[in-house]
Amino acid sequence: MNPLSSPLLSDLYQFTMLQSYLEQDMQETAVFELFIRKLPPGRNFMVAAGLEELLDFLENLEFSLEELDWLAPRFHPSFIDYLKQFRFSGDVHAMPEGTLFFPHEPFLRITAPLPQAQLIESRIINLLHFETLIASKAARSVLIAPDKLLVDFGMRRAHGAEAALLAARASYLAGFSGTATVLAGALYDIPLFGTMAHSYIQAHVDESTAFERFAYSNPDNVVLLIDTYDTEAAARKVVTLAPKLAADHININGVRLDSGDLAAHAHNVRHILDQGGLNNTTIFASGNLDEYKLQTLLSAKAPIDGFGIGTALDVSMDAPAFDCAYKLQEYAGKPRRKRSEGKATWPGRKQVYRYYTPDGELSHDIVALVENDPYDGQQLLEPVMLAGQRIHPKRPLHDIRQLTLAGYTRLPKAMSALETATAYPVTISPALQDLAKQLDAEMMSR
Amino acid sequence: MNPLSSPLLSDLYQFTMLQSYLEQDMQETAVFELFIRKLPPGRNFMVAAGLEELLDFLENLEFSLEELDWLAPRFHPSFIDYLKQFRFSGDVHAMPEGTLFFPHEPFLRITAPLPQAQLIESRIINLLHFETLIASKAARSVLIAPDKLLVDFGMRRAHGAEAALLAARASYLAGFSGTATVLAGALYDIPLFGTMAHSYIQAHVDESTAFERFAYSNPDNVVLLIDTYDTEAAARKVVTLAPKLAADHININGVRLDSGDLAAHAHNVRHILDQGGLNNTTIFASGNLDEYKLQTLLSAKAPIDGFGIGTALDVSMDAPAFDCAYKLQEYAGKPRRKRSEGKATWPGRKQVYRYYTPDGELSHDIVALVENDPYDGQQLLEPVMLAGQRIHPKRPLHDIRQLTLAGYTRLPKAMSALETATAYPVTISPALQDLAKQLDAEMMSR
Secondary structure (H helix, E strand, C coil): CCCCCCCCCCEHHHHHHHHHHHHCCCCCEEEEEEEECCCCCCCCCEECCCHHHHHHHHHCCCCCHHHHHHHHHHCCHHHHHHHHCCCCCCEEEECCCCCEECCCCCCEEEEEEHHHHHHCHHHHHHHHHHHHHHHHHHHHHHHHCCCCEEEECCHHHCCCHHHHHHHHHHHHHCCCCEECEHHHHHHHCCCECCCCCHHHHHHCCCHHHHHHHHHHHCCCCCEEECCCCCHHHHHHHHHHHHHHHHHCCCCCCEEEECCCCHHHHHHHHHHHHHHCCCCCCEEEECCCCCHHHHHHHHHCCCCCCEEEECHHHHCCCCCCCCCEEEEEEEECCEECCCCCCCCCCCCCCEEEEEEECCCCCEEEEEEEECCCCCCCCEECCEEEEECCEECCCCCCHHHHHHHHHHHHCCCCHHHHCCCCCCCCCEEECHHHHHHHHHHHHHHHHC | CCCCCCCCCCEHHHHHHHHHHHHCCCCCEEEEEEEECCCCCCCCCEECCCHHHHHHHHHCCCCCHHHHHHHHHHCCHHHHHHHHCCCCCCEEEECCCCCEECCCCCCEEEEEEHHHHHHCHHHHHHHHHHHHHHHHHHHHHHHHCCCCEEEECCHHHCCCHHHHHHHHHHHHHCCCCEECEHHHHHHHCCCECCCCCHHHHHHCCCHHHHHHHHHHHCCCCCEEECCCCCHHHHHHHHHHHHHHHHHCCCCCCEEEECCCCHHHHHHHHHHHHHHCCCCCCEEEECCCCCHHHHHHHHHCCCCCCEEEECHHHHCCCCCCCCCEEEEEEEECCEECCCCCCCCCCCCCCEEEEEEECCCCCEEEEEEEECCCCCCCCEECCEEEEECCEECCCCCCHHHHHHHHHHHHCCCCHHHHCCCCCCCCCEEECHHHHHHHHHHHHHHHHC
């Protein structure tokens, strides 16, 4: 059983419901949509991400013999027979990865026989929620520090291996420069960055020796960690070492700060390096950073050229989850509506139309029904899979990243800031509102 | 490249440092320890978890041809040759899973040739940090609601698939009753629980039909979701349906509430069920629950028998990460110390000794050097792997769970509460304090 692609990566109730659907032969077409109910605190928009992984999952979804054997004693034989030939044969419409979106807007729509659309719910949310969460977090650092090198340093405190890999992907997609996670570089072709750890310094007899040995071992990427004992003293050791390395044609590309008052140390270190003629040696900072600390450092004009952002990014520290739901909006041609308190949904299959100002900035969106409810805005949901097959080849991650960056240029200024801006206008079309009322009336009359 | 077991699941700097260590033939024994600097907000203790997954990772660590091919253009040929025959041949000492522990206490110690101990750092933290995070969060619900059925419902908003699986494992280990995640049941033999989704209700022509069909399809586990439209009205439909099902020897085991004022609905529904003779039908609640909401519901004497806890558990919502570090404490027989501002470490290889009161409650711990610093308390760190081989067979998860539950009985009352208690006394032995001073003095004199 492959922990990342098994169809058992689902909640038990999906199987229980499936068995019941099949007994009743309820296999007509269902339409489910994925949307968020509200923005996480502090966010002004979300960045759609995770679609390519989801399409991979759907294309390859089948039960292995081992999985069927495990299920067999727990379910009816006829249900197991059904699962033996289970494949996803439905359609997927989605906002392209990198699209900016807002509450109440479906960013994914599944159209498939009910049992299929139901079984995949848990993994759909699991994948899209997480990558969207991280892309939306990463976007904030990119927007306030567009000219800085931003690197994902979060693998160690990400929630497991898949989280680390997807966080590297989602943050790169959102405009980061790269990651330190080697496997993410290998799997997704994301640029890799790295320096050295404190243990490297500690393992040597002294700091200067450690610096020198590292430089000779890695002459093309000499970034020296200078905070193990005394930051400014270490910066002076770097200056002392530089001529010897220069004689061997080795440049000291950068130094890294990882503790203490980063702004103060950066000013001191910049001064020491410049006095020593190392004007081209950059300063890289890390250590419990997030977009708020970045903003403080930028305001203090700290001479820092790049930032490693770890834990706060990979766990989306200030908002480690958001409220999203995958809901049945239509079954057997009939719109459906959930009315639970505080959790009601907009029924029917829907499209999101986007409008821009004459200057090309985001103006407003309209959520409308797909049929008989026409608008002329940009249609954000596109077909990406039909009858279980991807329509387009997998989109290169670099291209998605360009799309995201282009999207940022259309954000009104207030929405690019860390502070909460006025909510972006998302309107529910009159026809959709009427449909909801009509369904409520039908329900009351039963 | 297996995303969960690849040796590329590491930070780039580990490889860069390794290459340099090998050039310098720095392959003497290193001792690294994993510890936390401080408790997450609101926590009174941590629950160690994740060790078995780590030992699996270490036992199987090797580079595939594909991985070596990917590395080859990026590193020296002699380094690639070294990686070809790379295996973990070191020792692992650890607190058994389920052990309660505190800041400054090493809960894992790696003793291995420096390059080996270094390469595995990123995945060690990645695995142990996350499972310990979730076990420590889950423990809080278990302690305040020891007589309730507690089920992990968090897969969909866990950070990827591995996080969902490890969260199911860690919460069960910490005393939860089970999980809804099917694959976690299959892989770890964790009891599975599940009911139905709103979509099941919505897909049927009406709620009563949905209830009836579900009961006939799943006669052994009839738990009906009653909040899709109107909770109390649905409870009355359940009562109406009961005699028909009873005639076919089907019991309605429970109902589930998922929205609104859970305490008020539970009181109303309990009354409706009891009036209808369904005294044995339990009430299960879910919907954005965490230990604080549990406490509120328990205080309100809400007649709820079990709780599904999802997002807040699987992402450890109030503390999605904690400050832990894997630090070099000894190399080539010599203790090492990092002194970075706010991040200094206690040097040398250490043991944690635990003392109990005459009543068997936790009294205090002492962190001391392994050699020449004897104490008579319970030694918390045990050897679990020697020369790269597990000492014991994999411990069954049920046994670990029993160990955790036994550990809770030794907690002083204040530490079992959700509120922050007085910090548990952890003392650094005088010999260890002397060693730190001595290393600082040596450093200053250089």
